[in-house]
Amino acid sequence: MTNQETSCPYCGDTTGFEMPLDYAPVFVWCESCKKKFIIERLAKGFEAMTIEAAPSCSDPDRRAIEMGGGQEE
Numbered sequence: 001m002t003n004q005e006t007s008c009p010y011c012g013d014t015t016g017f018e019m020p021l022d023y024a025p026v027f028v029w030c031e032s033c034k035k036k037f038i039i040e041r042l043a044k045g046f047e048a049m050t051i052e053a054a055p056s057c058s059d060p061d062r063r064a065i066e067m068g069g070g071q072e073e
Contacts, residue, residue: 003017003018003019003023004016004017004018004019005017006028006046006048007038008032008033008035008037008048009037009049009050009053010028010030010035010037010050011030011032011033011035012066013030013031013032013033015028015029015030015031015032016031017039019039019041019043019046020041022041023040024060024063025038025039025040025041025054025058025059025060025063026038026039026060027039027060028048036051037049037051038050038051038054038058038059038060040054040058045049049065050056052058052063
């Protein structure tokens, strides 16, 4: 993981986070407003987005449910 900084999509203050090595989106907690938002790695850089505005494939919780689906018979 590498250390990065971004503007919080809720309050706009700069907050630090660790970028994962893979492309899976992750949750980050803003150091100022204490709200949780999503960081998603892109081909060049990353995108910070609010949980409300993120597509379901970018929400780590929803992605785990959809990708892990249950067992199919």
